[in-house]
Amino acid sequence: xxxxxxxxxxxxxxxxxxxxxxxxxxxxxxxxxxxxxxxxxxxxxxxxxxxxxxxxxxxxxxxxxxxxxxxxxxxxxxxxxxxxxxxxxxxxxxxxxxxxxxxxxxxxxxxxxxxxxxxxxxxxxxxxxxxxxxxxxxxxxxxxxxxxxxxxxxxxxxxxxxxxxxxxxxxxxxxxxxxxxxxxxxxxxxxxxxxxxxxxxxxxxxxxxxxxxxxxxxxxxxxxxxxxxxxxxxxxxxxxxxxxxxxxxxxxxxxxxxxxxxxxxxxxxxxxxxxxxxxxxxxxxxxxxxxx
Numbered sequence: 001x002x003x004x005x006x007x008x009x010x011x012x013x014x015x016x017x018x019x020x021x022x023x024x025x026x027x028x029x030x031x032x033x034x035x036x037x038x039x040x041x042x043x044x045x046x047x048x049x050x051x052x053x054x055x056x057x058x059x060x061x062x063x064x065x066x067x068x069x070x071x072x073x074x075x076x077x078x079x080x081x082x083x084x085x086x087x088x089x090x091x092x093x094x095x096x097x098x099x100x101x102x103x104x105x106x107x108x109x110x111x112x113x114x115x116x117x118x119x120x121x122x123x124x125x126x127x128x129x130x131x132x133x134x135x136x137x138x139x140x141x142x143x144x145x146x147x148x149x150x151x152x153x154x155x156x157x158x159x160x161x162x163x164x165x166x167x168x169x170x171x172x173x174x175x176x177x178x179x180x181x182x183x184x185x186x187x188x189x190x191x192x193x194x195x196x197x198x199x200x201x202x203x204x205x206x207x208x209x210x211x212x213x214x215x216x217x218x219x220x221x222x223x224x225x226x227x228x229x230x231x232x233x234x235x236x237x238x239x240x241x242x243x244x245x246x247x248x249x250x251x252x253x254x255x256x257x258x259x260x261x262x263x264x265x266x267x268x269x270x271x272x273x274x275x276x277x278x279x280x281x282x283x284x285x286x287x288x289x290x291x292x
Contacts, residue, residue, distance in 0.1 A: 041061075042061075043257050043260055043261055044257075044261055045060075045061055045062065045063060046253055046254055046257040047070055047071065047074075047254060047257040047258035047260075047261050048063040048066045048067055048068065048070065048254075048258075049063040049067065049070075049254050050063070050065070050067055050254070051252070051254065054253050054254050067254070070254050070255055070258040071258045071261075071262065073255055073258075074245075074255040074256070074258040074259040074262075075258075075259065075262060077245075077255065078241060078244070078245055079233070079241075080238070080241060080259065080262075082233075082234060082236070083236050083237055083238045083240070083241035084238060086152070086235060086236065086237050087219075087220060087237040087238045087239075088266075089152070090152055090155050090156060090219060090237065091215075091216050091219045091220055093152075093156045093159070094155070094156055094159040094215055094216075094219045095212050095215045095216050095219070097156065097159040097160040098159045098162065098163065098166055098211060098212075098215045099208050099211055099212055099215070101159070101160055101161060101162040102162040102163065102166035102167045102169075102170050102211060103170050103196075103200075103201070103204060103208060103211075104162075104196070105162050105167045105170075106166075106167045106168075106169075106170035106171040106173075106174055107170075107174060107196050107200060109121050109167070109171045110170075110171045110174035110175055111174065111179070111182055111195075111200075112192075121171075124164050124167060124168075125164060125168060127164045128164045128165060128168075136224075136228065139154070140228060140229075143229065148229070149229055149231070150229070150230055150231045150232055150235060151229075151235070152235070154225070154229040155219075155222075155225050155226065155229060155230075159215075165214075166211045166214070166215070169207060169210065169211060170204065170207050170208075170211065173204055173206075173207035174200070174204065177200070177203055177204075181199050181203075182195050182199065182200075185198070185199050209274050209276075212274065213270060213271060213274045216267065216270050217267045217270070217271070220238070220239075220266060220267050221239060221267070222237070222239060223239040223240065223243065226239060226240040227240060227243075238263045239263075241259075242256075242259060242260060242263055245259055
């Protein structure tokens, strides 16, 4: 009888410790989420304030009254519709080019055996170690010689050659797909491009989704590239337009924050829509890496 009571007490203590640990973990996660949300919360709060509330001390977190007109004023005081169109156009071209070129190059590295394959892949990976600032001057001289300055070409054409990170990501994913699928298709008379388009491409959608999200966010937030290569306002991207907006209307922080909130919406929407592919691609790439 006493043994049964002791066993129940041990089980109750274990259950209490388990629940306590779970509550502690959730509390830490909620605390971390709130800490991460503070910058965005302050940005959104400032975007809805009056001029007096922006400079008020102590700071006001909840605006009263809520000034929704700040968003309308911020997006019409400069031609943000042109900035958005330019950025979406550049992002669409870059994402399409990056996905196609990186998957094709990775397909060659993962499915074909040829002399120097490992050496070429090593050289490709070593390019990731080069500081991006090191390439700024040579690229500027090259694009100036080609007459591409103040056009979208310097911001889009390099993406047609893939990137080392995307190729590595895709190659590791492809290593996890059985070669028997390729061989079965070849027995049916399919060539390499037919195998790629009909067999491989549909199977690598999670990895392609991850690359597309990475590329879209990278292009959307790129500031240095447009700053170097674009000079006409009609070619400005959102990041460049925000910088110009801040320089011209730096005292009107509520308008600047309103423009910043709208500017960060597309990457957030893309991430939430492609979240499934992004997480799946990252996890499966890890399993592919272990096989490679």
